[in-house]
Amino acid sequence: MSLIRIEDIAHVRFAAPDLAQMRAFLEDFGLVSSDVDGRLYARGTDGRPFVHVTEKGSPAFLALGLRARNIADLETLAAVEGVEVEDLGAPGGGKVVRLLDPDGFLVEVVAGQAQLEAAAPPPEPPRNSVSRHERLRKLVRLTAGPAHVHRIGHCVLNVSDFRKSEAWYKARFGFLTSDEIEAAPDVTLGAFMRCDRGDRPADHHTLFLAQLPQTPCFLHAAFEVANFDDLLLGHQYLKARKRTAAWGVGRHIMGSQIFDYWKDPWGHELEHWTDGDLLTADDPPNKMTMQDLLAVQWGTPNPMFEGKVAPSPGLVAFVAALNLRIRRLFRRNLKVKSA
Numbered sequence: 001m002s003l004i005r006i007e008d009i010a011h012v013r014f015a016a017p018d019l020a021q022m023r024a025f026l027e028d029f030g031l032v033s034s035d036v037d038g039r040l041y042a043r044g045t046d047g048r049p050f051v052h053v054t055e056k057g058s059p060a061f062l063a064l065g066l067r068a069r070n071i072a073d074l075e076t077l078a079a080v081e082g083v084e085v086e087d088l089g090a091p092g093g094g095k096v097v098r099l100l101d102p103d104g105f106l107v108e109v110v111a112g113q114a115q116l117e118a119a120a121p122p123p124e125p126p127r128n129s130v131s132r133h134e135r136l137r138k139l140v141r142l143t144a145g146p147a148h149v150h151r152i153g154h155c156v157l158n159v160s161d162f163r164k165s166e167a168w169y170k171a172r173f174g175f176l177t178s179d180e181i182e183a184a185p186d187v188t189l190g191a192f193m194r195c196d197r198g199d200r201p202a203d204h205h206t207l208f209l210a211q212l213p214q215t216p217c218f219l220h221a222a223f224e225v226a227n228f229d230d231l232l233l234g235h236q237y238l239k240a241r242k243r244t245a246a247w248g249v250g251r252h253i254m255g256s257q258i259f260d261y262w263k264d265p266w267g268h269e270l271e272h273w274t275d276g277d278l279l280t281a282d283d284p285p286n287k288m289t290m291q292d293l294l295a296v297q298w299g300t301p302n303p304m305f306e307g308k309v310a311p312s313p314g315l316v317a318f319v320a321a322l323n324l325r326i327r328r329l330f331r332r333n334l335k336v337k338s339a
């Protein structure tokens with residue numbers, strides 16, 4: 001039983017040396033941003049006051065925002081953690097509890113934010129397929145431009161000890177595992193975790209914690225766009241604007257979403273996605289392999305495999321498993337010595 005059950009991800013917070021440059025990128029990416037008290041707050045069309053924040057400073061990932069159901073849940077969390085419920089002090093108002101996770105990532109749990117009126121997404125066009133002819137005597141005429149980002153959906157963090165971080169996030173926020181990833185049998189690399197909303201559907205993953213052989217860091221945050229056409233129009237637009245592509249377009253296995261990853265001017269990765277899996281609390285967890293994580297159902301191969309002499313996914317999984325086994329062995333030995 002967790003302390004509270006969070007509703008969703010709320011935002012990601014960054015520092016960047018040039019807010020105007022970040023604003024231009026975010027507009028190309030399909031977010032609407034405004035400068036408030038020297039910070040850049042960007043939002044989608046879902047009516048949430050912001051989903052991406054930038055403050056001035058050296059380039060860095062500063063915080064992951066999670067949305068609690070209500071302020072009473074923040075008070076429960078704050079009482080157990082021995083911290084204060086503070087004013088959020090951002091567009092939309094609301095309250096926040098600030099915690100540090102086991103790797104020192106700042107987690108901002110928010111509630112009570114005012115909602116703006118949601119903007120209507122581009123209409124879902126009727127489509128023709130062999131089995132269904134929905135579009136009769138209507139032509140497809142799309143308008144070029146940035147994608148229409150509706151909302152933030154998930155964040156991926158690289159952690160130093162997956163089991164420790166998993167326990168920390170699950171005990172506080174009620175995350176459920178959708179897919180656990182193994183680099184080799186019984187060598188867990190991480191897990192895709194979703195919000196426990198009972199019978200109400202939740203995204204396949206809101207948080208993915210990975211223990212890759214690198215220091216703890218932000219890996220990416222993802223934003224839902226209107227539909228497949230919108231994602232491809234967004235890709236074309238970002239390419240025309242000479243933004244840096246990271247991976248895509250393709251369809252993932254875990255989560256099933258159609259994805260398209262781009263880098264902001266300081267190398268932080270943001271994903272456009274559409275058509276992801278929605279699960280309820282009744283859906284059981286699965287175990288999947290690292291090959292499944294890196295493979296695509298269709299589309300651009302993972303950049304790791306694009307080289308002419310690309311290592312096989314099996315070799316990558318073997319090396320990652322070996323690395324994890326060695327690090328866990330050393331950690332166990334250190335614990336025995338210090339006991």
Ligand SMILES: [Fe+2]
Nearest residue numbers: 154220222271
């Ligand atoms: Fe993602």
